[in-house]
Amino acid sequence: MNASPYSNHLPTEWRNALCLYPLYLALAQEFVIELPASPELESGTDAPSQDCVQQARQWFNTMDERIQVHQLRQFLQTTPLADNEIVRLMLLRHLGKEQRTPADRDKIDFLLVQFFSLSTPSRLDDSDCELDYVAEILRPVLGAVETVLSDWLSELEPMIQSASGCRRLSELFTRKILEQGRKLKVEAKEKYFEPVAMVAFTRFSFLMRRVFFRLMHEDLNAILDGLRQLESHGITTLDCRRAHFSHQEPTDRLRMICHSWKVMFHAEYSSGQPLKMLADLRTVVEEVLARCSEPANPAAPATLAGSSERPKARAAAATSVASSSAAPEFEVATSQPAHDEGDGI
Template identity: 60%
Template structure:
């Protein structure tokens, strides 16, 4: 720490540290992260000596290394502590670091989107979220930003267009759009932290996350609707090995799993295993509906033909095929 730093600056740093500490402490409790002691912060000291402020600054750097990106994401999307002020302080804390790691970039990327989500006008359509508007909302943390974006970031808009065209999560995952987005952010290196780049990536990540959740809820609702329809057709079990469940999975259990997913996926934004299971389960249910429909139409068609010939039909109702999905 520079010993010539004015007292007003030190006082400002200490206020920020005290405002961040409750959030860090709550996050550590939730994920059982053992924090090193920081006595002046714990005691709520009003005006600590310079050395204590330097120790506190190092304390936050050490703790940041222990907190994983997914933990920060899950915590901030479920805690009542995620106020606009708290998000702004967290962002400023990470942005003011002298050196940024890949984890810092991922945290800043999430925090920018979360801050934008909290501060933006509700009910916005995708077309309303242009760079000028994003820059305006993020101005309290990034300052005034000239909007023209470097040509190298044009791929972000292309990826958003491709994601918008996806019909379900399976198509989104198969296209590897999420992975391409992560690679794009990593490819720019430290240039990510240039304000205009952060505005562009915040817009990209917000739109991509919005598309992601839209498809996720669409798939969940499609599965639940499909399960109800299958039950009405007399189906009680499905072969869900493709989705990493059993060969005879009860529909009642699948419904309970989908309801629990609605809660779990609220704070999730990735192409991890549970979400791939969701996408595969949608495929399983759609295939079962298709087979069930064909099986129920076949006897009706043959019965109609028998009636034309003046013969009584003795064809029994066909059982629904619930064998392995071959697709």
């Protein structure tokens, strides 16, 4: 394995620790991690003793053990404290550990993608995100890397191509691409920490993150556009049991939920329950829209026409296929954008 730029030189380690300390304190406060502050780091001395550095090192080790991967993801993508340099120092700290746990691997995996994202232009084209380019951007944390892929790493490219061909989140979930990438990473064990492997997985995760956000926006926009169309037909409630909501879910509340999802999903991406709910909600809305486009029943012309006379009949017309569970598993955030701010994502 190529040598990491990480250095155990005490003055360097101490300077890095002083830079990271405010971030770790903020993390502890955010997630109520009960650990006394470090007297050594609080002092901010410029000339620490070896024992002082050792005590600070132990404080960071304890914090690392208590900080969960999902907390790190959420916090670093929403705090102004985590700039490019801070993420670089966090990476060097984790890469410099003599023994690394699966949790350390997952943190390193996320930090590499975050460092790459912060170090590249926001309008970077996917076609420019080649392995050599990723390796060059990661040079400050991994050193020079020869980008010759082993056979097992070549499995990542077909996954990327498959994900790029998806047109909605449900397709991404059905193809189980995220799970395949995760399985390959876990099964790699210590091979993951080979520099070329970390470069390859950084490229994979970065491109997958882009695919995810593209599909998330497309699903949210499809839902919001669909809700507007349904409301123009006088439909103001939907049977959303398939998406784990109620059988008479108001369209206003669904709109607020979409906006809350937009905020939440920017801090995390996975194939978790809320995302499946989003994909299922798009299916519900599209199925009801398809019914609206069918020839109207002459015996009940007011059902989709927006008449104010029979709202219950219009709500019944919005019934979709029910799932086996009607229990909501997601709470809407308390602060939502107003309707006049626009529904576009």
